[in-house]
Amino acid sequence: MLTVLVIVTGLLLLITLLPLSYSQHYLIRSCDFVRLQVCYLASAIVIAALIGMWQSDYITYPLLVTVALVILALQAKWIYPYTWFAKKEVLTAPKSSEHSIRILSANVLMSNRHSEQLINLVDKYQPDLLITLESDSWWQDKLSVLKKNYPYQIQCPKDNRYGMHVFSKFNILDAQICALIEDDIPSIHILFENHQGLKMQGHFIHPAPPSPTEEDSSRPRDSELIMVAKALKDSARPTIVAGDLNDVAWSRSTRLFMQISGFLDPRKGRGFFNTFHANYFFMRWPLDHLFHSKGFSVKRIKRLAKYGSDHFALLTELVFEDANQQSLETKPSEQKQQDIQELAMNKADKRKVPMFEKS
Numbered sequence: 001m002l003t004v005l006v007i008v009t010g011l012l013l014l015i016t017l018l019p020l021s022y023s024q025h026y027l028i029r030s031c032d033f034v035r036l037q038v039c040y041l042a043s044a045i046v047i048a049a050l051i052g053m054w055q056s057d058y059i060t061y062p063l064l065v066t067v068a069l070v071i072l073a074l075q076a077k078w079i080y081p082y083t084w085f086a087k088k089e090v091l092t093a094p095k096s097s098e099h100s101i102r103i104l105s106a107n108v109l110m111s112n113r114h115s116e117q118l119i120n121l122v123d124k125y126q127p128d129l130l131i132t133l134e135s136d137s138w139w140q141d142k143l144s145v146l147k148k149n150y151p152y153q154i155q156c157p158k159d160n161r162y163g164m165h166v167f168s169k170f171n172i173l174d175a176q177i178c179a180l181i182e183d184d185i186p187s188i189h190i191l192f193e194n195h196q197g198l199k200m201q202g203h204f205i206h207p208a209p210p211s212p213t214e215e216d217s218s219r220p221r222d223s224e225l226i227m228v229a230k231a232l233k234d235s236a237r238p239t240i241v242a243g244d245l246n247d248v249a250w251s252r253s254t255r256l257f258m259q260i261s262g263f264l265d266p267r268k269g270r271g272f273f274n275t276f277h278a279n280y281f282f283m284r285w286p287l288d289h290l291f292h293s294k295g296f297s298v299k300r301i302k303r304l305a306k307y308g309s310d311h312f313a314l315l316t317e318l319v320f321e322d323a324n325q326q327s328l329e330t331k332p333s334e335q336k337q338q339d340i341q342e343l344a345m346n347k348a349d350k351r352k353v354p355m356f357e358k359s
Contacts, residue, residue: 088269114308209246
């Protein structure tokens with residue numbers, strides 16, 4: 001028993017210390033993902049070692065307690081902002097729903113064939129914007145039933161698990177599909193206006209994860225995050241960034257994204273909202289994100305029920321409080337609405353985050 005505790009404690013200490021390195025190798029960066037699990041195991045070691053101290057006078061048990069507590073302290077520093085004990089980074093919205101926006105982000109899992117379960121979630125929660133990730137042509141066909149309630153759509157089906165679709169109840173004024181870092185990994189960027197005429201920007205991304213089957217390094221993912229952050233840091237419009245970032249909320253790269261962009265995370269002080277892995281309760285972390293510029297408050301955040309994917313869908317409802325300071329511009333012509341999808345596809349090879357400054 002003592003030998004097992006020593007081995008596990010040593011492994012947890014290694015996993016805790018490795019991410020302090022600036023190495024972008026997937027083995028190092030993957031240690032960011034399991035901080036919650038490390039905390040659970042370290043807590044169990046503390047309890048087991050305390051029991052061992054009560055039953056034996058071996059000096060090893062006090063040492064195990066000390067090391068496990070150090071591990072807990074180091075890990076807690078990263079995850080604490082996402083606990084209920086931390087201060088909320090974004091205020092809670094008032095009851096008024098004016099200038100509210102409800103976003104549902106769902107990594108559908110390309111091989112998942114339970115489209116009706118996702119459609120039921122959409123019908124139940126009625127998001128203003130639906131973003132699907134890993135959606136291929138099959139999913140595009142199945143989700144075509146949403147056309148009646150979501151007349152504005154940007155479609156980018158792919159069979160490489162990086163397809164993406166945007167369904168909107170709001171007018172999409174302009175859109176671009178961009179390959180920011182890698183040619184076969186798209187991102188979708190839209191300029192839209194709510195029902196009160198307030199213009200906003202949405203940027204939806206799904207960078208490749210650092211893993212032995214995808215990328216040996218986190219460099220492509222981190223580069224895309226920083227590229228988006230730098231482009232959006234001076235955005236004059238209310239702006240939202242959402243998607244499966246293949247990164248956890250507390251990682252160094254996500255923190256850097258927020259620091260550069262000046263964006264806020266509505267989950268801080270409200271919970272982890274672990275969206276992956278849906279099938280293994282003991283191995284879950286927050287992979288699906290929504291960040292926003294200043295001026296928003298939070299009406300609700302909710303992790304939704306399973307729908308056949310390895311991800312849970314994430315529902316976020318925001319209210320823009322500074323709307324009275326924004327200029328409300330006229331709606332686009334009907335012809336322009338019809339051209340949105342074509343324009344988006346024609347701009348797919350751009351390696352620049354669109355800001356829609358002249359729209």
